[in-house]
Amino acid sequence: MKQSSPPLLVDRLRRAAFEGIALLVWLVAIIGFLALVSFDADDPGWNSTGRQEAHNLIGLSGAWLADVALSLLGYAAYVLPLWLAHLGIQIIRKPWLAEDWDPLIPSLRALGLLLLLICTSTLGALHFDVDALPYGAGGILGESLSSLMHLQLGQVGSTLLFLTGFLAAVSLVTGWSWLSIMDELGHALVEAGYWLWDRVQPVEVDDEPYEEAGSTAHLASSRRALSAPVKEEVVEEEVVEDVDEPTSSSAGWLSRLKLPFQHRDETEDDVIDFDDPQKVEPRLETAAPAPMADTAPKKRQPAAESPTSQAHSESLMPHSAATMFDETSDAGDQSATGDPQSQAQHALPWTTETSAEAPASDLQVWTVDRLQPAKPKTLASGEGELPALGLLTPNKRGQASYSADELTALAELLQQRLVEFGIKAEVDEVMPGPVVTRFELALAPGVKSSKITNLAKDLARALKVPAVRVVEVIAGKSTVGVEIPNSQRAMIRLHEVLSSAAFDHARDTLPLALGQNIAGEPVVANLAKMPHLLVAGTTGSGKSVGVNAMLLSLLYRLDPEQLRLIMIDPKMLELSVYEGIPHLLAPVVTDMKEAANALRWCVAEMERRYKLMAAMGVRNINGFNDKLAEAQKAGAKVADPLAAEGDDAYLEALPYIVVVIDEFADMMMIVGKKVEELIARLAQKARAAGIHLILATQRPSVDVITGLIKANVPTRIAFQVSSKIDSRTILDQGGAEQLLGNGDMLYLPTGASQPLRVHGAFVDDDEVHRVVEDWKLRGEPDYIDSILSGDVEAASLAGLEAEGSDNKGSAETEDDLYDEAVAFVIDSGRASASAIQRRFKIGYNRAARLVEGMESAGLVSSMQSNGQREVLVPRSHDSG
Numbered sequence: 059m060k061q062s063s064p065p066l067l068v069d070r071l072r073r074a075a076f077e078g079i080a081l082l083v084w085l086v087a088i089i090g091f092l093a094l095v096s097f098d099a100d101d102p103g104w105n106s107t108g109r110q111e112a113h114n115l116i117g118l119s120g121a122w123l124a125d126v127a128l129s130l131l132g133y134a135a136y137v138l139p140l141w142l143a144h145l146g147i148q149i150i151r152k153p154w155l156a157e158d159w160d161p162l163i164p165s166l167r168a169l170g171l172l173l174l175l176i177c178t179s180t181l182g183a184l185h186f187d188v189d190a191l192p193y194g195a196g197g198i199l200g201e202s203l204s205s206l207m208h209l210q211l212g213q214v215g216s217t218l219l220f221l222t223g224f225l226a227a228v229s230l231v232t233g234w235s236w237l238s239i240m241d242e243l244g245h246a247l248v249e250a251g252y253w254l255w256d257r258v259q260p261v262e263v264d265d266e267p268y269e270e271a272g273s274t275a276h277l278a279s280s281r282r283a284l285s286a287p288v289k290e291e292v293v294e295e296e297v298v299e300d301v302d303e304p305t306s307s308s309a310g311w312l313s314r315l316k317l318p319f320q321h322r323d324e325t326e327d328d329v330i331d332f333d334d335p336q337k338v339e340p341r342l343e344t345a346a347p348a349p350m351a352d353t354a355p356k357k358r359q360p361a362a363e364s365p366t367s368q369a370h371s372e373s374l375m376p377h378s379a380a381t382m383f384d385e386t387s388d389a390g391d392q393s394a395t396g397d398p399q400s401q402a403q404h405a406l407p408w409t410t411e412t413s414a415e416a417p418a419s420d421l422q423v424w425t426v427d428r429l430q431p432a433k434p435k436t437l438a439s440g441e442g443e444l445p446a447l448g449l450l451t452p453n454k455r456g457q458a459s460y461s462a463d464e465l466t467a468l469a470e471l472l473q474q475r476l477v478e479f480g481i482k483a484e485v486d487e488v489m490p491g492p493v494v495t496r497f498e499l500a501l502a503p504g505v506k507s508s509k510i511t512n513l514a515k516d517l518a519r520a521l522k523v524p525a526v527r528v529v530e531v532i533a534g535k536s537t538v539g540v541e542i543p544n545s546q547r548a549m550i551r552l553h554e555v556l557s558s559a560a561f562d563h564a565r566d567t568l569p570l571a572l573g574q575n576i577a578g579e580p581v582v583a584n585l586a587k588m589p590h591l592l593v594a595g596t597t598g599s600g601k602s603v604g605v606n607a608m609l610l611s612l613l614y615r616l617d618p619e620q621l622r623l624i625m626i627d628p629k630m631l632e633l634s635v636y637e638g639i640p641h642l643l644a645p646v647v648t649d650m651k652e653a654a655n656a657l658r659w660c661v662a663e664m665e666r667r668y669k670l671m672a673a674m675g676v677r678n679i680n681g682f683n684d685k686l687a688e689a690q691k692a693g694a695k696v697a698d699p700l701a702a703e704g705d706d707a708y709l710e711a712l713p714y715i716v717v718v719i720d721e722f723a724d725m726m727m728i729v730g731k732k733v734e735e736l737i738a739r740l741a742q743k744a745r746a747a748g749i750h751l752i753l754a755t756q757r758p759s760v761d762v763i764t765g766l767i768k769a770n771v772p773t774r775i776a777f778q779v780s781s782k783i784d785s786r787t788i789l790d791q792g793g794a795e796q797l798l799g800n801g802d803m804l805y806l807p808t809g810a811s812q813p814l815r816v817h818g819a820f821v822d823d824d825e826v827h828r829v830v831e832d833w834k835l836r837g838e839p840d841y842i843d844s845i846l847s848g849d850v851e852a853a854s855l856a857g858l859e860a861e862g863s864d865n866k867g868s869a870e871t872e873d874d875l876y877d878e879a880v881a882f883v884i885d886s887g888r889a890s891a892s893a894i895q896r897r898f899k900i901g902y903n904r905a906a907r908l909v910e911g912m913e914s915a916g917l918v919s920s921m922q923s924n925g926q927r928e929v930l931v932p933r934s935h936d937s938g
């Protein structure tokens with residue numbers, strides 16, 4: 059306490075002293091100004107002894123002061139009180155306490171003031187003829203210099219010389235950059251132009267679905283045409299600023315710096331090939347919304363016959379009758395991984411594409427916003443096949459990130475700070491993006507990149523930013539990336555990503571618009587390829603917004619015939635908004651018992667689909683639907699091989715089923731480990747059956763994200779978390795603790811070792827409501843009651859039991875096997891389905907069911923986080 063008070067007191071006194079000095083300086087400025095404006099040539103002073111009394115507002119002293127100043131400098135004398143006012147502000151701001159303060163600065167400022175006085179007075183003398191002042195408009199200084207220079211350079215030459223000197227002097231004294239001022243002025247002018255354009259040309263917002271929005275496409279192209287010259291102008295100005303940068307030691311990277319608003323080379327490849335590491339790295343050139351006419355979503359299946367929704371829902375119901383496809387279902391699963399059709403698609407389940415003709419997205423954000431009102435004009439209409447993009451809020455004006463000056467300063471500061479930490483590194487390239495700017499560092503030989511990673515927190519502190527993320531490996535480069543948050547963060551709206559070429563061209567079956575990468579390119583992932591997704595992050599990190607954005611991307615692409623949803627929302631908060639959309643297979647589930655039933659139903663449906671696929675001789679749901687479509691084209695109906703005898707049921711195309719669990723930690727807590735098993739079972743082989751899981755949790759701990767879940771859910775997204783341990787739990791590596799929150803995420807695609815940083819697309823509750831309302835107007839959901847009631851469980855279990863007993867032929871034999879299996883488990887002390895499977899040479903499903911039976915009987919524990927079960931019955935019990 060005692061120790062801390064003196065510095066505090068000294069600090070306060072020092073601040074008071076500075077404020078006192080500043081006030082004094084302002085007082086002098088005001089006195090000087092008043093003395094100058096009230097100058098009267100007849101007042102007593104340097105040049106006049108006319109009258110005794112001075113009329114000057116500051117009295118005799120003012121009269122003398124003004125006389126001397128105006129005689130020496132002419133009107134340039136007014137510069138002095140202005141400069142004093144500026145000096146007062148500087149004293150208050152104390153720039154010399156800033157870390158980048160250089161003692162050379164006051165000398166340069168003083169030099170600037172001298173130059174300013176010289177140039178102003180000379181320009182005054184050159185151009186104004188005034189009698190009111192004792193020595194003309196330029197005073198003695200200006201008059202003498204002007205007559206001298208007039209002889210040498212003439213009127214025009216002298217004017218140009220001193221005007222240039224004047225501009226340079228203003229920059230030196232104030233630190234203002236004329237180029238920035240011109241830039242700002244240009245922006246203001248362009249804004250005014252757009253404002254006017256808005257007034258004279260009312261904008262039609264696309265209230266038609268994509269494919270019917272030809273007029274909007276026209277509008278979009280005319281907007282682009284309008285925006286093009288503006289873009290050129292901005293690029294030019296930015297580049298000039300770069301070139302003029304005088305003292306940068308980072309000139310190397312500056313020449314490579316790609317600023318926003320840059321044109322893309324139209325000959326470049328548009329689609330990033332993720333097999334090619336060179337191309338995986340985000341490029342700065344960004345994609346813009348595609349013309350709306352091109353964004354027409356194609357239906358997966360040409361609906362030759364439009365089935366009634368009742369018939370459709372029945373096709374989803376698991377049948378219990380057939381018992382003949384036990385092993386084939388597993389075989390189907392394995393073979394599905396080698397499906398040539400799926401191989402023909404992207405190698406990794408995500409795409410980022412850029413449009414060849416597209417202008418940079420920042421510019422697009424900027425111009426479109428100027429042309430489009432911030433609020434969507436389209437209301438839910440239920441017209442068209444899919445919702446109109448106009449239901450979503452378009453982007454607000456893109457905020458500028460760092461200027462070239464600031465980037466230079468930041469790069470130098472970064473290098474300097476690293477040197478202070480004992481690391482020699484040079485900024486090699488800078489990539490400004492919408493949310494962060496990546497500085498790529500070339501490290502001196504022998505410097506380990508992990509050293510920088512360990513310094514991430516210290517660097518953030520030293521650079522005065524909330525967080526710094528270090529990217530140790532940048533594919534195809536020898537540099538290390540340091541991602542520093544922008545001073546102003548751009549908001550990325552779902553509208554922007556959904557209207558991008560990447561989303562439009564993505565032939566993904568289940569496209570998820572995630573957001574933009576660090577270079578501002580849209581990132582669209584394919585849930586069908588993932589095939590399941592785990593989303594985790596601390597509360598408030600943007601998970602729910604992220605999940606909403608994913609769901610809306612699906613709802614913007616697929617109708618209920620193509621996609622069905624099961625939503626589980628233990629918090630009764632986030633997903634209930636979707637209640638009533640026709641895609642739902644069941645009302646949004648909030649009761650956890652019902653949630654477990656829903657998962658069981660999914661398992662049964664998966665098994666049913668495997669049997670159907672086996673019967674059709676296809677490997678996955680795409681093959682199944684294609685075959686069915688072929689048959690329908692030929693005018694044939696395919697009988698349901700699983701239908702009960704005498705029942706003339708026919709097969710229908712199978713929709714994808716996406717199960718979204720918003721907080722599966724709660725579910726695991728309430729229902730227990732059973733959920734983990736169900737999820738694992740579903741995750742293991744649901745891909746080929748077209749059933750996909752999105753699991754979200756705000757508790758990234760090992761008891762929630764267990765080994766079993768991780769092993770089965772290979773694609774993960776981590777939003778901001780509080781510790782490196784949490785990040786490791788989700789991604790098996792650190793990094794998520796260095797994120798910025800608000801939708802900032804790390805996306806780890808299946809099989810990738812390095813996560814991709816994505817700034818999540820934002821979508822607010824109103825937008826979700828609008829899309830939901832739009833879908834509700836198109837149709838009502840056709841719920842399958844048995845999903846929640848659990849009735850179907852009996853059917854499915856019966857089916858599964860029959861399937862399991864298929865090897866042996868009857869249920870009785872299975873009963874016999876149960877006793878034997880119990881004996882084996884207790885003897886061996888191994889309660890594992892695979893051990894039973896090997897020992898009794900039965901199928902996995904049957905073995906797993908035997909173990910489940912033992913669990914229900916309390917003989918073995920439920921599955922633990924390491925995937926093992928404990929035998930709860932001692933051996934003596936068995937022998938006794």
Ligand SMILES: Nc1ncnc2c1ncn2[C@@H]1O[C@H](COP(=O)(O)OP(=O)(O)OP(=O)(O)O)[C@@H](O)[C@H]1O
Pocket residue numbers: 549550595596597598599600601602603604756800801802817818819820821
């Ligand atoms: N992509 C984004 N861009 C900008 N801001 C965002 C984004 N995503 C989320 N936010 C901001 O973060 C806030 C919290 O987001 P969200 O509700 O999705 O967090 P959460 O992780 O789901 O939290 P909880 O677990 O408590 O529900 C939002 O209200 C919004 O202001």
